Amino acid sequence: MTQTTLRDYLNGSALNPDLIHLLEEVANACSVVADRVRNGAFEGNLGSANATNVQGETQKTLDIVANDEFERTCARSPRLAALVSEEVEEVTWLKEPEAGDYLLYFDPLDGSSNIDVNLSVGSIFAVMQVEKDGDRDVLHKGRKQLCAGYAIFGPSTMLVLTIGAGVAGFTSQQNGSFYLTHPQMTVPTETSEYAINTSRYRFWDQPVRRYVDECVAGEEGPRERNFNMRWAASMVAEIHRILIRGGVFLYPADSKNRTTGGKLRLMYEANPMAMLIENAGGAATTGLVSIMDVQPTGPHQRVPVILGSKSEVERLIAYHKKES
Ligand SMILES: O=P(O)(O)OC[C@H]1O[C@](O)(COP(=O)(O)O)[C@@H](O)[C@@H]1O
Numbered sequence: 332m333t334q335t336t337l338r339d340y341l342n343g344s345a346l347n348p349d350l351i352h353l354l355e356e357v358a359n360a361c362s363v364v365a366d367r368v369r370n371g372a373f374e375g376n377l378g379s380a381n382a383t384n385v386q387g388e389t390q391k392t393l394d395i396v397a398n399d400e401f402e403r404t405c406a407r408s409p410r411l412a413a414l415v416s417e418e419v420e421e422v423t424w425l426k427e428p429e430a431g432d433y434l435l436y437f438d439p440l441d442g443s444s445n446i447d448v449n450l451s452v453g454s455i456f457a458v459m460q461v462e463k464d465g466d467r468d469v470l471h472k473g474r475k476q477l478c479a480g481y482a483i484f485g486p487s488t489m490l491v492l493t494i495g496a497g498v499a500g501f502t503s504q505q506n507g508s509f510y511l512t513h514p515q516m517t518v519p520t521e522t523s524e525y526a527i528n529t530s531r532y533r534f535w536d537q538p539v540r541r542y543v544d545e546c547v548a549g550e551e552g553p554r555e556r557n558f559n560m561r562w563a564a565s566m567v568a569e570i571h572r573i574l575i576r577g578g579v580f581l582y583p584a585d586s587k588n589r590t591t592g593g594k595l596r597l598m599y600e601a602n603p604m605a606m607l608i609e610n611a612g613g614a615a616t617t618g619l620v621s622i623m624d625v626q627p628t629g630p631h632q633r634v635p636v637i638l639g640s641k642s643e644v645e646r647l648i649a650y651h652k653k654e655s
């Protein structure tokens with residue numbers, strides 16, 4: 332049986348060859364990062380680095396290793412003008428920007444608190460375009476993303492990608508190539524599974540409390556059915572689960588994180604995941620606005636995130652609108 336490789340899939344699309352080249356380098360970077368994560372114990376890369384990133388978070392050694400691998404690998408792409416990384420404060424310009432050049436936004440290692448306990452982590456990315464010659468603006472709305480995806484380093488390494496329509500999943504084989512194994516990933520409209528860090532319950536706003544209280548009440552509550560709960564503390568793992576079997580994921584703004592706008596970052600966490608979820612038939616909101624319609628104000632801006640199965644996201648929007 333012949334299998335469709337990532338290269339076959341991209342070459343069969345209408346994407347610009349320069350963008351195909353960039354996406355192949357992103358996939359290469361993901362493979363290298365997967366290896367570096369897998370070999371972390373042998374290479375002495377587990378644990379924390381003696382550094383904090385722009386968000387004030389302690390960096391894991393592998394956060395820095397993954398960032399360097401992304402930079403090194405993707406810089407081979409001739410039309411890539413700039414990199415926006417979670418781990419780097421300023422935008423990294425690789426060339427004088429020309430109209431049509433690409434901008435790569437990435438979280439080199441997502442869920443990195445899970446590394447030392449050997450749970451799933453991944454990398455998240457999105458691509459946008461330079462609009463005019465010399466234009467150094469990288470703060471475009473998520474609606475302008477040309478493509479987005481993530482790699483998940485779990486029991487198998489997978490790359491999940493949207494190139495404008497639909498979402499496709501590729502699994503890495505031992506030879507390092509990605510093969511199309513999940514051609515049309517869709518988020519079921521209905522779900523009875525939610526994901527939220529409930530240790531923050533006391534900080535939540537009323538709409539989030541109401542939603543979770545109703546799920547917890549199960550058959551005896553207003554929803555009249557039982558819900559299951561999962562929290563992997565790794566956004567790639569949560570989104571992958573939702574793309575496989577549905578669900579809703581929340582990292583809302585709350586009384587503790589409101590001054591920073593929430594926890595998750597718009598440009599390289601929320602926007603790429605929102606594009607994947609919407610293109611798989613789900614929905615993604617801050618509670619009041621579609622995530623991809625948020626006008627960014629900075630490369631490391633944070634936003635509240637609610638995404639997944641449409642019916643639950645719509646219910647959460649209704650609860651938020653009632654309160655606003
Ligand atoms: O530790 P918490 O508060 O549950 O937060 C978990 C969230 O933080 C993240 O780990 C943030 O990503 P990074 O690991 O890239 O900083 C998400 O993957 C995850 O959804």
Ligand SMILES: [Mg+2]
Nearest residue numbers: 438441442600
């Ligand atoms: Mg992250």
Ligand SMILES: [Mg+2]
Nearest residue numbers: 417438440441
């Ligand atoms: Mg990260």
